Amino acid sequence: xSDESESxxxxxxxxxxxxxxxxxxxxxxxxxxxxxxxxxxxxVLEDLETSLLLTDVGVDATTQVMQELSQxxxxxxxNNTRALHSALGGLLKDMLAPLAMPLSVAVDAKPCVIFFxxxxxxxxxxxxxxxANRLRNDGNEVMLAAGDTFRAAAVEQLQTxxxxxxxxxxxxxxxxxxxxxxxxxxxxxxxxGVDVILADTAGRLQxxxxxxxxxxxxxxVVSRLDAQAPHEVILVLDAxxxxxxxxxAKEFDAAVGVTGYVITKxxxxxxxxxxxxxxxxxxxxxxxxxxxxxxxxxxxxxPQVFVDALLAND
Amino acid sequence: xxxxxxDRLTQTFRGITGKARLSEENxxxxxxxxxxxxxxxxxxxxxxxxxxxxxxxxxxxxVVSAALNPGEEFVKVVQEELIHxxxxxNDGLNLQVAPPAVILMxxxxxxxxxxxxxxxAKLLxxxxxxxxxxxxxxxxxxxxxxxxxxxxxxxxxxxxxxxxDEKPIxxxxxxxxxxxxQFADVLIVDTAGRLAxxxxxMGEIRSLHDxxxxxxxxxxxxxxxxxxxxxxxxAFNDALALTGVILAKADGDARGGAALSVRAITGKPIKxxxxxxxxxxxxxxYPDRLASRILGMGDVLSLIxxxxxxxxxxxxxxxxxxxxxxxKFDLEDFRDQLEQMSNMGGISSMLxxxxxxxxxxxxxxxxxxxxxxxxxxxxxxxxTIQERQFPDLISGSRKKRIALGSGTGIxxxxxxxxxxxxxxxxxxxxxxxxxxxxxxxxxxxLPGMKGGPGR
Ligand SMILES: Nc1nc2c(ncn2[C@@H]2O[C@H](COP(=O)(O)OP(=O)(O)OP(=O)(O)O)[C@@H](O)[C@H]2O)c(=O)[nH]1
Ligand SMILES: Nc1nc2c(ncn2[C@@H]2O[C@H](COP(=O)(O)OP(=O)(O)O)[C@@H](O)[C@H]2O)c(=O)[nH]1
Ligand SMILES: [Mg+2]
Ligand SMILES: [Mg+2]
Numbered sequence: 001x002s003d004e005s006e007s008x009x010x011x012x013x014x015x016x017x018x019x020x021x022x023x024x025x026x027x028x029x030x031x032x033x034x035x036x037x038x039x040x041x042x043x044v045l046e047d048l049e050t051s052l053l054l055t056d057v058g059v060d061a062t063t064q065v066m067q068e069l070s071q072x073x074x075x076x077x078x079n080n081t082r083a084l085h086s087a088l089g090g091l092l093k094d095m096l097a098p099l100a101m102p103l104s105v106a107v108d109a110k111p112c113v114i115f116f117x118x119x120x121x122x123x124x125x126x127x128x129x130x131x132a133n134r135l136r137n138d139g140n141e142v143m144l145a146a147g148d149t150f151r152a153a154a155v156e157q158l159q160t161x162x163x164x165x166x167x168x169x170x171x172x173x174x175x176x177x178x179x180x181x182x183x184x185x186x187x188x189x190x191x192x193g194v195d196v197i198l199a200d201t202a203g204r205l206q207x208x209x210x211x212x213x214x215x216x217x218x219x220x221v222v223s224r225l226d227a228q229a230p231h232e233v234i235l236v237l238d239a240x241x242x243x244x245x246x247x248x249a250k251e252f253d254a255a256v257g258v259t260g261y262v263i264t265k266x267x268x269x270x271x272x273x274x275x276x277x278x279x280x281x282x283x284x285x286x287x288x289x290x291x292x293x294x295x296x297x298x299x300x301x302x303p304q305v306f307v308d309a310l311l312a313n314d
Numbered sequence: 315x316x317x318x319x320x321d322r323l324t325q326t327f328r329g330i331t332g333k334a335r336l337s338e339e340n341x342x343x344x345x346x347x348x349x350x351x352x353x354x355x356x357x358x359x360x361x362x363x364x365x366x367x368x369x370x371x372x373x374x375x376x377v378v379s380a381a382l383n384p385g386e387e388f389v390k391v392v393q394e395e396l397i398h399x400x401x402x403x404n405d406g407l408n409l410q411v412a413p414p415a416v417i418l419m420x421x422x423x424x425x426x427x428x429x430x431x432x433x434x435a436k437l438l439x440x441x442x443x444x445x446x447x448x449x450x451x452x453x454x455x456x457x458x459x460x461x462x463x464x465x466x467x468x469x470x471x472x473x474x475x476x477x478x479d480e481k482p483i484x485x486x487x488x489x490x491x492x493x494x495x496q497f498a499d500v501l502i503v504d505t506a507g508r509l510a511x512x513x514x515x516m517g518e519i520r521s522l523h524d525x526x527x528x529x530x531x532x533x534x535x536x537x538x539x540x541x542x543x544x545x546x547x548x549a550f551n552d553a554l555a556l557t558g559v560i561l562a563k564a565d566g567d568a569r570g571g572a573a574l575s576v577r578a579i580t581g582k583p584i585k586x587x588x589x590x591x592x593x594x595x596x597x598x599x600y601p602d603r604l605a606s607r608i609l610g611m612g613d614v615l616s617l618i619x620x621x622x623x624x625x626x627x628x629x630x631x632x633x634x635x636x637x638x639x640x641x642k643f644d645l646e647d648f649r650d651q652l653e654q655m656s657n658m659g660g661i662s663s664m665l666x667x668x669x670x671x672x673x674x675x676x677x678x679x680x681x682x683x684x685x686x687x688x689x690x691x692x693x694x695x696x697x698t699i700q701e702r703q704f705p706d707l708i709s710g711s712r713k714k715r716i717a718l719g720s721g722t723g724i725x726x727x728x729x730x731x732x733x734x735x736x737x738x739x740x741x742x743x744x745x746x747x748x749x750x751x752x753x754x755x756x757x758x759x760l761p762g763m764k765g766g767p768g769r
Contacts, residue, residue, distance in 0.1 A: 053359050056540040059350050119538065120563060120591065121424025129456075150591070150769070152468075153461035160456035174464075204769075205566035211769065240422060242356030242540020244568040265423060268509040270542035293423070293454065 038081045040073050048088065055273035055310070056242050061280065065091055089311050095276050096303035101285035103260065105140060106231045111189040111197045113222060113229040115147075115182075117215060117252050118236035120203030123264030123290055125154065127236055128198045129161030130290065130298035135196050136165060143192075145185030145199040146171035147178045147218065158200050164295060178202065178214065179221040186225050199230070206251035215256045232259045234287065239265045239272035246274065249282045258282075263301070264290035271310060341373050344388050355569035355608045358544035361578040369395050393605055400574060400601035401583050407438075408557070409529050414447065414493040414501040416526045420519055420550055421534035423507030426562030426588055428458065430534050431504045432465035433588065433596035438500055439471065447472040447498035449489035451482035451522060452506035462504055469593055472498055482506075486522050503528075510549030523554050530557045532585070535576050537564040543572035544579050551580040561604075562588035565595065571608050591769040643741040645702040648734050649694040652687050689722065690730050696720040705731060 038044065045066065052062040069087060072078045078087055106112040116124040125148070132142045144162050146169055148154035155171045162169035170185035182199045189197045201218065204211035222229045235258045237245050252258050263272050266289045275286065286301040345366050352362045373391045409415035417434065419427040431448055438444040448466050452458035459476055466473035474492050476485040486503060493501040503526060508515035523531060533556045535543060550556060559580065561573045564587040577584055587604075589595040694702060696719035701708055708716070713727045 050359060053353060054541050056356075056542075059353050119566070121426065121536065123424065151461070152464035153457040156457035156460050157455070205563065207565075207567035208769070238424065238536075238538075240536065240540060240542050240546075241538045242568075242571070243354055244356070244538040244566070245540075247567060265509070267511075268422070268542070269511050269545045270540065274540065 040078065040081060040084055044081060044084070045070060045073075048084070052273065055271040057273035058243050058246075058277045061095075061273075061276040064280075065276075085311070089307055092276070092307045092310070093303050095279050096286075096306060098283055099261075099275075099279055099286045100301055100303050101260075101287070102300060103232065103285075103287040105135065105138075105196050106228070109226065109228060109231050111143070111186065111194045112231045113186055113197050113199065113226065114232040114234060115199050115201060115218070115230045115256065116234050116236055117201050117256060117258070118203060119205055119238075119241075119248055122203060122236040122238045122241075123262075124148075124203065124236045125157050125161065125200050126293060127234075127262050127264060127288070127290055127298065128158065128200055129164060130295055131288070132161065132165045132167060132198055133295045134298060135198075136167065140195040141193070142167050143185065143189050143194045143197045144169040145182045145197055147182045147199045148202040149174055149176045149178050149181060150202040154200070154202065179218040182218050183221050183225065186222055186229065190225065206248050206255075212251065212255040215252075219256050230256075233257055234260050234262055236262050236264060237272070237275075237278075238270075239263050239268065240270035241274065243274060243277070245272075246277050246281060249278050253282060258284060260285040260287045262286070262288045262290065262298075267291040267297070338370075338374060340384070341370065341388065344385075345370060348392055351609055352571060352574075355571035355610065356538075356540045356543070356575075357571035357608065358541050358575035358579070360544060361575045364578065365395070365399065365574075368399070389609075393602075393609065396574070396605040396608065397601045400577055400605055402601070407434075407530055407585065409438075409444075409500060411529045414490065414498045415529040416490070417500060417502045417530045417532060418519075418523060418526055418528040418554075419502070419504050419532055419534060420554060420556070421507060422509065422536070422546060423455075425507060425534045425536045426560075427507065427534045428452070428461050428465065428504050429591065429593070430532075430560055430562060430586075430588060430596070431462060431502050432469050432471075432593045433586075434502060435466070435471040435500075436469040436593050437596055439469065444499040445472070445497065446500045446502065447474055447489070447493045447496060448502045448504065449474040449485060450476055450504045451485045452504055453478045453480060453482060453485075454506045458504075458506065465593065471502075472496055474501075482518060483521055483525060486526055490526070510546045516549070516553050520553050528557075531555065532558050532560050533576070533580070533582070534560045534562050534588075535572055537561050537570045537572060537587075538566065538568040539572035541575075543575040547576040547579045551582065556580055556582045558583050558585040560584070560586045560588065561599070565589045569608050569610060570604055573604055574608060595769075643738045645694050645697065645705050645734055646699075648737060649691055649702075651737070652691050652694075689720075689726070690733075693720045693722055693727060693730050705734060 048069070049062055049066050052065060053059070057065070065088070068091060069078070069084065072087060073084065078084045116128055118124050128144060132144065135142050142165070144158055144167060146155045146158045148158070149172065152174070155174060159169050159171065170181065170188060172181050172184075178201065185197055185199065188194075199218075201215065202211075204215070206212060219230060219233075233252075233256050235249060235252050237248065241248070249258065249261075261275075261278070261284060263275065263286060266272060288298050289301050289306075291297045291299055348369065349362055349366055352365065353359065357365070369392055372395055373388060376387065376391060407417070409417075419431055421427050428450070435446040435448055438446050448462060448471050450459040450462040452462075453476075459478065463473050463475075472493075474489045476489070482505070489501060489503065503522070505519055505522065506515070508519065510516065531554050533547065533550050533554075535547065539546075547559075559573075559576050559582055561570065561584055564570060573584055576582075584599045584601075584604075587597050587599050589597050693716060696716045697708070701712065701716075708727075708731065713724050716727055717723050
């Protein structure tokens with residue numbers, strides 16, 4: 001947020017800088033593992049477990065990782081802390097590898113309709129602003145739909161992102177029917193030959209049945225214009241959220257059929273370790289990660305980089 | 315994942331019933347259960363570790379009361395300790411300074427600060443009859459100022475203009491002046507969300523704090539936050555000397571362990587909980603309610619106690635026997651059940667004690683009003699014995715007669731019959747699993763009980 005003039009060279013640097021803060025804790029476990037190839041004893045394993053828990057990996061996924069590693073230690077496949085460290089890195093990477101998949105705009109669809117859903121304050125609107133920029137740079141004609149008709153000034157917030165990207169925003173007044181806004185937008189995109197439409201929705205907690213039903217309704221209404229629409233439903237997950245993210249993934253998927261994730265706010269000290277549990281229970285591509293509030297603070301998800309940065313030790 | 319900590323603890327203690335004391339060996343496994351439960355509720359690991367130590371010290375040597383088995387006794391210790399750590403309920407706001415008393419909001423991006431400003435303004439206006447002014451020093455997030463302006467209008471608070479071209483510190487200076495000349499009692503200053511690792515932004519809010527010398531500096535934390543709550547709370551508390559915490563978005567299904575982390579790390583009281591997106595959705599903080607929720611078990615113990623005290627044992631046993639023999643749960647039984655529930659202070663007071671139930675939006679709570687149960691009993695009273703035993707007999711003309719007799723309408727009769735069917739289904743499940751406790755928990759599965767209308 002503060003002006004970072006070093007911006008371009010170090011997008012990942014910024015991510016890692018943030019990660020460095022987590023590494024403060026991770027280093028207690030993982031960092032020490034590197035110190036002079038110590039032998040592996042219980043305290044080493046315990047430290048490792050602590051490190052995983054501290055980054056929201058969760059009890060189940062942590063237990064699983066620890067079991068796997070302990071077995072290899074018992075089988076004498078891992079003889080020192082250095083080997084243990086690289087085995088952990090490999091294991092974590094393997095868990096995330098299937099999620100690395102770029103977002104591809106459905107070319108045959110005119111327009112390709114992408115919904116953004118998630119809990120309140122996750123980063124939906126900001127991600128739309130950033131993604132619009134990317135898609136435009138790739139030569140797409142992009143349009144935004146102000147489907148959040150509930151929150152105060154949500155429409156104006158999206159309109160600002162429209163201006164920044166110099167693209168049209170279809171909007172109605174606050175309190176309007178969200179499904180009808182998105183319907184209008186898709187219809188107008190169809191007639192204008194727009195390539196991609198990014199539809200914002202109001203943040204909602206997944207436990208609220210009626211609000212989840214509202215999402216399903218938007219989907220139903222839009223599919224009347226194009227049976228394939230929405231082509232993508234992106235669930236935006238805040239890196240700071242703990243184990244509740246698993247329930248978010250499940251419930252939003254049940255309501256609207258999530259096709260992929262974006263993890264936001266990875267520039268902070270939270271590390272979204274819960275993604276390992278999500279990778280096991282509801283594996284879907286992580287299209288992007290958000291690493292700041294500026295328009296170019298959106299990066300493809302790279303498990304290699306994600307895990308390396310998590311375990312790195314400068 | 316287990317259904318509740320008490321389930322698991324009961325399991326753990328199964329082998330050691332009869333022992334009169336909780337000892338180091340017999341509680342070590344139980345402590346592990348508690349550790350897992352707290353971690354799954356997103357309590358930060360360092361806080362979990364300290365807490366476990368405290369519970370251990372307290373639990374050891376605790377004599378098990380005759381009424382409870384060691385498992386239940388242990389749950390009680392855990393719960394009491396958790397309530398203790400969480401602090402007293404609702405400290406309120408301390409605004410006893412020369413006006414305008416400034417409230418400074420702080421927290422991460424998207425936590426719920428701006429919404430909470432409006433909620434606080436409404437509360438102070440309506441409850442305390444204060445003249446409240448609000449101002450936004452969020453010059454970064456698009457339309458952040460407009461968002462506050464819209465909300466200020468809604469709660470009819472004095473909105474002090476600001477613009478994204480201004481420096482936050484200049485906005486603050488001007489706002490204090492305006493608040494003074496307008497004779498505002500309270501000035502609430504909204505700020506941009508910021509990451510604790512962003513040194514420039516933390517510097518900015520520190521200088522706001524230095525200038526404003528707020529009566530209250532409130533840290534707004536999202537109830538869904540994970541382990542990072544500890545890092546962030548520490549950083550904000552170090553930078554700003556917080557005076558209190560507000561737990562936003564507590565109306566969801568998150569277990570809310572972040573509240574415990576923040577409380578333990580900062581030592582500052584949790585003052586309110588945000589219970590919805592609407593501006594009236596701000597509630598006092600109750601440590602017992604949150605403790606139960608973190609443990610994922612509701613106030614099960616007191617529910618059991620109350621049930622034991624108030625339920626007509628004979629009738630309950632008769633019903634249990636009947637159901638376990640595979641007999642049908644007829645309208646007569648339904649009527650008894652309704653009566654038992656109102657004996658226990660009504661269903662709403664029971665639901666309050668169950669996990670996730672206290673968070674029902676008001677509209678949904680209105681649906682489970684106790685008066686409706688009395689009405690239902692009256693409807694059943696207007697039926698013949700045959701109808702009560704064989705509800706399928708109740709045809710259109712019979713419905714008309716029953717409606718007339720009970721002073722209700724056909725839709726109400728239909729609703730009752732539907733609810734009876736649902737209850738019957740639930741009873742079938744209960745008879746398989748057995749136990750009052752199960753049944754209580756089963757109620758969470760009642761259709762329409764999860765979430766509900768409203769935001
Ligand atoms: N540091 C950081 N902040 C982010 C990132 N993504 C979004 N934010 C901020 O998080 C806050 C909430 O973002 P929004 O895009 O408004 O989130 P939303 O999901 O649309 O929120 P609602 O519509 O209110 O539910 C804003 O202050 C954003 O600037 C990110 O990757 N990093
Ligand atoms: N369900 C729910 N949503 C909330 C609550 N408080 C705030 N929100 C929502 O969370 C999102 C972010 O809130 P906002 O006040 O803009 O957060 P800020 O960025 O910290 O100022 C908005 O969509 C709000 O409507 C709450 O207590 N419950
Ligand atoms: Mg939004
Ligand atoms: Mg705000």
